[in-house]
Amino acid sequence: MKQHNETLAIRTQIERTAQKEHSNPLFLTSSFTFDSAEEMAAVFADEQDGNIYSRYSNPNVQELIDKAALLEGSETGWATASGMAAVFTTFAALLQSGDHIVSSRSVFGSTHRLFTEVFPKWGITTTYVDALDYTGYEKAITPTTKILYLESPSNPALEIIDLEKVGKICKKAGILFAVDNCFATPVLQQPLKLGAHISIHSTTKFMDGQGRTLGGLILSNREIISKIEGFARHSGPALSPFNAWIVSKSLETLHLRVERMTENALKIAKKLEKHSAVLNVRYPFLASHPHYKTAKKQMSGGGAIITFEVKGGLESGRKFLNKLRLFSLTPNLGDVKSIATHPASTTHSKLQAEERAAVGISDGLVRLSIGLEHVDDIWRDLKQALIE
Numbered sequence: 601m602k603q604h605n606e607t608l609a610i611r612t613q614i615e616r617t618a619q620k621e622h623s624n625p626l627f628l629t630s631s632f633t634f635d636s637a638e639e640m641a642a643v644f645a646d647e648q649d650g651n652i653y654s655r656y657s658n659p660n661v662q663e664l665i666d667k668a669a670l671l672e673g674s675e676t677g678w679a680t681a682s683g684m685a686a687v688f689t690t691f692a693a694l695l696q697s698g699d700h701i702v703s704s705r706s707v708f709g710s711t712h713r714l715f716t717e718v719f720p721k722w723g724i725t726t727t728y729v730d731a732l733d734y735t736g737y738e739k740a741i742t743p744t745t746k747i748l749y750l751e752s753p754s755n756p757a758l759e760i761i762d763l764e765k766v767g768k769i770c771k772k773a774g775i776l777f778a779v780d781n782c783f784a785t786p787v788l789q790q791p792l793k794l795g796a797h798i799s800i801h802s803t804t805k806f807m808d809g810q811g812r813t814l815g816g817l818i819l820s821n822r823e824i825i826s827k828i829e830g831f832a833r834h835s836g837p838a839l840s841p842f843n844a845w846i847v848s849k850s851l852e853t854l855h856l857r858v859e860r861m862t863e864n865a866l867k868i869a870k871k872l873e874k875h876s877a878v879l880n881v882r883y884p885f886l887a888s889h890p891h892y893k894t895a896k897k898q899m900s901g902g903g904a905i906i907t908f909e910v911k912g913g914l915e916s917g918r919k920f921l922n923k924l925r926l927f928s929l930t931p932n933l934g935d936v937k938s939i940a941t942h943p944a945s946t947t948h949s950k951l952q953a954e955e956r957a958a959v960g961i962s963d964g965l966v967r968l969s970i971g972l973e974h975v976d977d978i979w980r981d982l983k984q985a986l987i988e
């Protein structure tokens with residue numbers, strides 16, 4: 601019987617040195633040597649396999665790609681120095697001047713900046729569509745549209761977009777469909793099986809899971825990745841072998857971590873929903889979530905991220921954060937340590953209250969990333985910080 605992908609991923613080790621180490625060795629080297637001029641020429645000419653230079657390829661980076669591709673169900677992939685480098689590289693490699701992107705309005709802040717400030721400089725334009733407006737996506741596609749892009753679950757509104765539905769729209773239009781799958785991870789959602797061509801990750805979040813490294817992954821078929829490679833080899837967004845080594849090791853426990861975080865998060869979301877100081881709670885696997893049915897259809901769990909609104913707006917939100925003792929106040933997520941953020945006073949403080957409301961951020965909105973501490977301790981901290 602064929603082994604499961606988790607098993608294959610755990611057992612992926614593409615290099616073993618003469619020491620016969622059990623754990624994967626670290627190849628912290630910028631370049632690789634050749635035994636002869638002929639060998640060097642053959643590797644350079646692509647007539648023989650081999651590493652040349654770590655901007656092109658590195659055993660640790662390849663091991664990470666191979667593991668992630670197994671988990672995500674993709675043919676292959678490419679690794680980058682950050683999640684944003686993965687987003688940038690995808691568009692820069694696949695698009696040219698005059699091309700058009702259709703994107704969900706609910707995308708990561710820096711992705712927004714790329715679409716509105718960077719790509720227009722090169723004649724690449726973007727049309728935004730509200731996350732759940734399926735006819736809007738269809739209508740926004742023009743003859744120059746090359747890629748439809750979205751995040752699901754979105755940040756911080758946790759909107760769940762029906763990937764199969766959007767996949768069909770893209771197929772009909774003959775355009776590429778790319779999904780930022782960072783919040784779900786391949787453990788909970790596999791967009792390539794639902795019609796997407798490209799799945800993008802910030803490995804900084806759940807994949808590292810212990811807040812040590814920045815990194816990104818583009819997972820797709822060989823044809824698309826060869827275009828990505830053609831661009832990335834020479835523009836240099838390469839992931840450091842050290843960071844690849846860390847994340848590769850982390851992927852061996854991704855299932856365990858994400859499953860437990862998800863279990864903890866569902867318990868916490870249910871408790872928050874009953875608390876008198878809480879106006880409302882958003883979590884994809886709560887029946888009260890407006891896209892609960894879609895979440896249940898395409899995800900195997902609700903994930904580690906919960907958002908909720910404390911009564912009393914901006915001031916209450918800030919007070920709540922100040923009273924937390926166990927939770928870390930830090931902009932990361934997907935970590936083994938539970939994290940709380942207050943978008944209205946931090947990441948989105950420059951926007952007017954009305955602008956924040958348009959992207960689903962009320963002044964009392966708090967975002968939690970539930971970690972691996974004991975669920976009773978997580979709840980005790982939240983309870984003491986909530987002002988009745």
Ligand SMILES: *Cc1c(COP(=O)(O)O)cnc(C)c1O
Pocket residue numbers: 682683684685708751755780782783802803804805814815816
């Ligand atoms: C963090 C994040 C990114 C960017 O990743 P970095 O590793 O910080 O560059 C992109 N998309 C989503 C959804 C993220 O959460």
